[in-house]
Amino acid sequence: MQVAPIPTLDDETNQIRLMTADIVANDIIPNEHFLRQRDKQSLAHWGRLMGIVKEKGLWAPHLPEEYGGMGIGFLKLAYMNEILAWSPYSNPIFGILAPNSGNQKILVKYGTAEQKKKWLEPLVAGTMQSCFAMTEPDNAGSDPRSIQTRAVRDGDQWVINGHKWFASNAKHADIAIVMCRTEDESNADSKGRMTQIIVPTETPGFQYIRSVPVWGQERGHHGEIVLDNVRVPLENALGKHGSGHQAAQDRLGAGRVYHCMNCIGQMWRAFDMMVKRAMQREVHGGLLAEKQFIQGFIADSYMDIQASRLMTIRCAELMESGFDARTDISAIKVFVPNAMHRVVDRAIQVHGALGVSAETPLEGMYRGARTLRLADGPDEVHRILIAKNVLKRYASGDSWDFGL
Numbered sequence: 001m002q003v004a005p006i007p008t009l010d011d012e013t014n015q016i017r018l019m020t021a022d023i024v025a026n027d028i029i030p031n032e033h034f035l036r037q038r039d040k041q042s043l044a045h046w047g048r049l050m051g052i053v054k055e056k057g058l059w060a061p062h063l064p065e066e067y068g069g070m071g072i073g074f075l076k077l078a079y080m081n082e083i084l085a086w087s088p089y090s091n092p093i094f095g096i097l098a099p100n101s102g103n104q105k106i107l108v109k110y111g112t113a114e115q116k117k118k119w120l121e122p123l124v125a126g127t128m129q130s131c132f133a134m135t136e137p138d139n140a141g142s143d144p145r146s147i148q149t150r151a152v153r154d155g156d157q158w159v160i161n162g163h164k165w166f167a168s169n170a171k172h173a174d175i176a177i178v179m180c181r182t183e184d185e186s187n188a189d190s191k192g193r194m195t196q197i198i199v200p201t202e203t204p205g206f207q208y209i210r211s212v213p214v215w216g217q218e219r220g221h222h223g224e225i226v227l228d229n230v231r232v233p234l235e236n237a238l239g240k241h242g243s244g245h246q247a248a249q250d251r252l253g254a255g256r257v258y259h260c261m262n263c264i265g266q267m268w269r270a271f272d273m274m275v276k277r278a279m280q281r282e283v284h285g286g287l288l289a290e291k292q293f294i295q296g297f298i299a300d301s302y303m304d305i306q307a308s309r310l311m312t313i314r315c316a317e318l319m320e321s322g323f324d325a326r327t328d329i330s331a332i333k334v335f336v337p338n339a340m341h342r343v344v345d346r347a348i349q350v351h352g353a354l355g356v357s358a359e360t361p362l363e364g365m366y367r368g369a370r371t372l373r374l375a376d377g378p379d380e381v382h383r384i385l386i387a388k389n390v391l392k393r394y395a396s397g398d399s400w401d402f403g404l
């Protein structure tokens, strides 16, 4: 892993990139086989590496300083993500553990002082676990307005009934942030409103059914949950009544840029592995690197990565400058995971059987790229949004702002 300062970036961003790369390259990647074991020796490595991150002031880059984070803002974090992504172990070692990290950010933005004390502080301290429960088995997750989980007011309580699944980390969660339909039947104007409500998982009626195995693994604990007359105080609602959809968009908008920078970092690693393997593996009387098929893989992958990177950084810069970047967010959300799918696929092919084994991070990257094409808004939904936004602009008499 070789990371040099980028001349167009400010000193602080370059400094963060270089310090992050130093830890990822010299402390995390060489220890990946230990970190994977999760035995006593492995836990000692985890603890030691977390200590190094904290000592260097790089802990929890997604959080403001008042909650023990770096307080570096959106763009610097995006650049940091590209480097963290070289190893699947970096994010938790740097204090970013999904879905807790997303829930922490939503609590920072929407939580009351009391909610922050009760749930954000223990989540940051690591003494509490959480999940986010939006998707439902009987309704389309790609159309969140179809959600049927309902929260009805009864005195000073919400009464929640519904069925969720794929709530990552649900098995270990102390609280679930549950997306609920909270329209007041007597008021037609409020129909279709969504509110996120914090539900402690020990509340009577909160039933953890099972972990839905994904790619043959139980590990993510993507939980199926039934909420059967679950009662929580009205003050457990996060943000204003009806702000749930906006809060979900806030979570996903910036999150999509981070996901894409994360994909790009993984693509760089897959590319690096592919080129090195091609330069040392002999087949049919010569190195793989001398075969034109393999040279094509290298060239196509280089173009996929650079195109993804430029698109994502441009989108992040538009967002940072306050432009409406919704079309570009959809564009990167489609293009980048598909590019990653192609790059990792080529890297696997060059590695042969080793590529699909658990001896390298490639097979995990492949599953991640494929999953990302349907999670956080499937490809088709984002393509529709891009076309809709462009056509709307032309229909109003404008053309696109070419060059922006």
Ligand SMILES: Cc1cc2nc3c(=O)[nH]c(=O)nc-3n(C[C@H](O)[C@H](O)[C@H](O)COP(=O)(O)OP(=O)(O)OC[C@H]3O[C@@H](n4cnc5c(N)ncnc54)[C@H](O)[C@@H]3O)c2cc1C
Residues within 6 Å of the ligand: 099, 132, 133, 134, 135, 136, 139, 140, 141, 142, 143, 165, 166, 167, 168, 214, 220, 222, 371, 374, 375, 376, 377, 378, 379, 380, 381, 384
């Ligand atoms: C590993 C993993 C972790 C997850 N973690 C969480 C979590 O923590 N919390 C949570 O709430 N959810 C989570 N999810 C769920 C995820 O967000 C949903 O799966 C996703 O939003 C898609 O919803 P769905 O599965 O209901 O697919 P559906 O909405 O049923 O869509 C199925 C397919 O239909 C197609 N489609 C959709 N709309 C259109 C259209 N307009 N035109 C043409 N085709 C279309 C797309 O190809 C789409 O993939 C997770 C999923 C996975 C795989």
